Amino acid sequence: MLFKTEGIVLGATSYSDTYSIAHLFTRDFGRVSYLLPISRGKKTKIRNSLFFPLSVLYLEVEHMPLRDVQRLKEVERQFPLYGLCTNMTKVSLAFFISEFLSFILRESDNNELTFDYLKNSIETLEATEKGLANFHLALMMGLTRFLGIYPNTEFTGNYSFFDLQHGEFVVNEPMHSYYLDRKESHYLRDLYRINYSNMHLFKLSRNNRNEIVDQLLDYYRLHIYNFPPLKSLEVLRELG
Structure with a gap:
C-alpha cells in the first residue's frame, strides 16, 4: 500500500552494486529503512543527492508492516540545505x-x-x-x-549532585559512579x-x-x- 509522509535523512549504508539502504525518521512511521537505487544517469527517478544527512523530504512510499526494508516511489526535497x-x-x-x-x-x-x-x-x-x-x-x-x-532540573542549595542514572538532583553523593560533582551539577542547572x-x-x-x-x-x-x-x-x- 502506498502512503505519503515526510522523512528526515539519518544516513545510508551499502547493500549491493545497485542498491543502498537509506535510513530515515518519518513523521508517520518513525525510523524506517528504505531501498535506495544507486543512480546511474540523469534520468534516474530518485536521486542519491537528495539523501544528504538531515535532508527533509516529501515521500511517497510502499509500506508493509512485516517488511524490514520498505520501498520508495517518489521523493522530493522540502527545502534546500545550502x-x-x-x-x-x-x-x-x-x-x-x-x-x-x-x-x-x-x-x-x-x-x-x-x-x-x-x-x-x-x-x-x-x-x-x-x-x-x-x-x-x-x-x-x-x-x-x-x-x-x-x-528533573529542580535545584536548591541542599541538592548538590546531579544523579545521571535517576535524572535528578540529590542531596548526597550517590552510591554509584553515574553522577556529576557539585561544580558540574550547578553548571548543568544553568545549561x-x-x-x-x-x-x-x-x-x-x-x-x-x-x-x-x-x-x-x-x-x-x-x-x-x-x-x-x-x-x-x-x-x-x-x-x-
Missing part, C-alpha cells in the same frame, strides 16, 4: 546529529511531535549564523522532552535553560563544550538501550 552542505561547521554538526539520531530514534512513540521538533531544528540550523558551536547542546537538551527522559534563541549567549570554551557533550552522551546511554560510541564525535570536538 549552509549544511557548504559551511564546514554546519557540515560537522549535520554528521554528528544524524549519527546521534540514528541510534536515539530506533524506537519512538509520539513520532509526529518528535518529527516536528527535529524538522524545526534543521530549519534553524540552516538559518543560524550565531552560536553555532552550541547548537548540538540545545538540540540534545530539547530532545529529552520528546523521548520521555527529560531530567538546561539553553535553547535555539539564547544559545549564542552561552560563552563556552571548547573544553567546556566537550565536557558537556560527554556528560549528555553519558546521560543518554543510561536511558537509551544499546547506545554505542559515535564515530563523528572527534570531528565535533574541534569546533571552536
Whole structure:
C-alpha cells in the first residue's frame, strides 16, 4: 500500500552494486529503512543527492508492516540545505546529529511531535549564523522532552549532585559512579535553560563544550538501550 509522509535523512549504508539502504525518521512511521537505487544517469527517478544527512523530504512510499526494508516511489526535497552542505561547521554538526539520531530514534512513540521538533531544528540550523558551536547542546537538551527522559532540573542549595542514572538532583553523593560533582551539577542547572534563541549567549570554551557533550552522551546511554560510541564525535570536538 502506498502512503505519503515526510522523512528526515539519518544516513545510508551499502547493500549491493545497485542498491543502498537509506535510513530515515518519518513523521508517520518513525525510523524506517528504505531501498535506495544507486543512480546511474540523469534520468534516474530518485536521486542519491537528495539523501544528504538531515535532508527533509516529501515521500511517497510502499509500506508493509512485516517488511524490514520498505520501498520508495517518489521523493522530493522540502527545502534546500545550502549552509549544511557548504559551511564546514554546519557540515560537522549535520554528521554528528544524524549519527546521534540514528541510534536515539530506533524506537519512538509520539513520532509526529518528535518529527516536528527535529524538522524545526534543521530549519534553524540552516538559518543560524550565531552560536553555532552550541547548537548540538540545545538540540540534545530539547530532545529529552520528546523521548520521555527529560531530567528533573529542580535545584536548591541542599541538592548538590546531579544523579545521571535517576535524572535528578540529590542531596548526597550517590552510591554509584553515574553522577556529576557539585561544580558540574550547578553548571548543568544553568545549561538546561539553553535553547535555539539564547544559545549564542552561552560563552563556552571548547573544553567546556566537550565536557558537556560527554556528560549528555553519558546521560543518554543510561536511558537509551544499546547506545554505542559515535564515530563523528572527534570531528565535533574541534569546533571552536
